[in-house]
Amino acid sequence: MMMVVAFAGCGVALVLALVRAAKGPTPFDRLLAVNAIGTLVILGIALHGFIMGRPEFVDISILYAVINFIGTFAILKLFSTGGLGDRGGKARVTRETDEG
Amino acid sequence: MEMLLSWLSGISLLLGTAALIVGALGLVRLPNLFSRIHAVGMMDTAGVAFITLGMLIHEGFSLISVRLAVVGVFLFFTSPIATHAVAQVAHRSGFSPVTPVKEPRRAQKAAKNATAKKSAKKAANKAASGAPVEKAVTKKAVAKKALTDTAAGKKTVGKKTAGKMRAT
Numbered sequence: 227m228m229m230v231v232a233f234a235g236c237g238v239a240l241v242l243a244l245v246r247a248a249k250g251p252t253p254f255d256r257l258l259a260v261n262a263i264g265t266l267v268i269l270g271i272a273l274h275g276f277i278m279g280r281p282e283f284v285d286i287s288i289l290y291a292v293i294n295f296i297g298t299f300a301i302l303k304l305f306s307t308g309g310l311g312d313r314g315g316k317a318r319v320t321r322e323t324d325e326g
Numbered sequence: 327m328e329m330l331l332s333w334l335s336g337i338s339l340l341l342g343t344a345a346l347i348v349g350a351l352g353l354v355r356l357p358n359l360f361s362r363i364h365a366v367g368m369m370d371t372a373g374v375a376f377i378t379l380g381m382l383i384h385e386g387f388s389l390i391s392v393r394l395a396v397v398g399v400f401l402f403f404t405s406p407i408a409t410h411a412v413a414q415v416a417h418r419s420g421f422s423p424v425t426p427v428k429e430p431r432r433a434q435k436a437a438k439n440a441t442a443k444k445s446a447k448k449a450a451n452k453a454a455s456g457a458p459v460e461k462a463v464t465k466k467a468v469a470k471k472a473l474t475d476t477a478a479g480k481k482t483v484g485k486k487t488a489g490k491m492r493a494t
Contacts, residue, residue, distance in 0.1 A: 228336035229384070232377055235343030239350035239369070246353045246362070254359055254416040261408055262353060262366050265401065266346070269377050272394065276381055281390040288397050295404045299411060306415045 229277050236270045257301055264294035335383040342376030349373060360423040363413050370405035374398065 240263055247259035268287045275283030304310055345368060352365025378398035385391040417423070 228339040228380070232339040232343045232380070235347055239346040239373075242347075242350035242354050252359060252416075252421070254412055254421070255362060258359075258362060258366055258409070258412055259353060261405070261412070262350070262369055265370055265374060265405060268397065268401065269346075269374065272381060272397065273377070276384065281385065284390055284393045284397060288393065288400070291397055291400050291404070295400075295408060298408045302411050302415050306418065 229273055233270065233273045233277060236266050236273065240266045240270070253305065257298065257305075261294065261298050264290065264297075268294065331383055331386075335380045337380075338376050338383060339380035342373050342378075342380060345369065345372035345376060358423070359416055359421055360413065363409055367406065367409055370409065371402065374401045374405070 243259045243262045243266065247256050247263065250256040250259060268290045271287040271290065272281075272284050275281045275287075300310060349365050349367075349369030349372075352368065353362055356362050356365055375398065378394055378401075382391050382394055382398075385394065
């Protein structure tokens with residue numbers, strides 16, 4: 227019973243986080259909201275497994291946790307350096323790299 | 327024993343749900359990027375820890391509960407790291423956690439009172455001009471008071487402009 231209540235609470239919190247992700251004025255607000263949505267989805271998958279009587283879904287939530295962490299850091303690296311590690315951290319092709 | 331465990335699990339799940347909803351409300355309602363980070367920290371630690379604990383108590387000791395504990399420990403360590411990284415990159419790219427300083431409400435009230443007093447004194451002066459007996463004395467007093475009032479007004483005005491400059 228309490229599992230269903232917690233699942234519904236996860237849904238409400240997810241909708242609120244979606245609101246912030248939609249109207250966040252800065253990209254960091256959106257990134258924060260997306261990170262929170264990822265955490266809520268992890269909890270929701272585990273709770274859903276327990277409600278439906280198939281707790282093996284916890285494996286999928288482990289996978290989601292790892293992907294969420296790595297994805298947040300990838301987007302942050304893209305924000306801060308302008309690249310993901312290729313081209314030596316430069317997203318824009320400069321004239322030097324074109325010629326050389 | 328069974329009863330106690332189910333009660334503990336239910337209470338823990340409820341606490342976790344409350345933390346999640348409070349954190350999400352803070353994420354929507356708070357005014358600043360860094361205060362929103364504070365709200366998300368609430369969700370990521372208390373919410374995740376309590377809900378995972380509730381599911382652990384419900385499940386008992388098995389392979390599933392070990393996996394749940396792995397999920398809980400992983401989230402407990404990684405989500406503060408991710409939040410910290412967000413704050414660090416935001417700070418480096420020019421966002422400041424310090425909000426612009428507003429004029430304190432007391433000073434605003436004082437300025438309002440000063441202007442109100444001035445207008446009241448002008449009215450009183452007009453009324454007093456009808457009675458020439460105490461004219462000289464009241465005039466002097468009113469002039470003095472008006473002088474101090476204008477000085478105070480100037481002071482508050484100066485403070486106001488300073489606050490605005492700081493805000494911009």
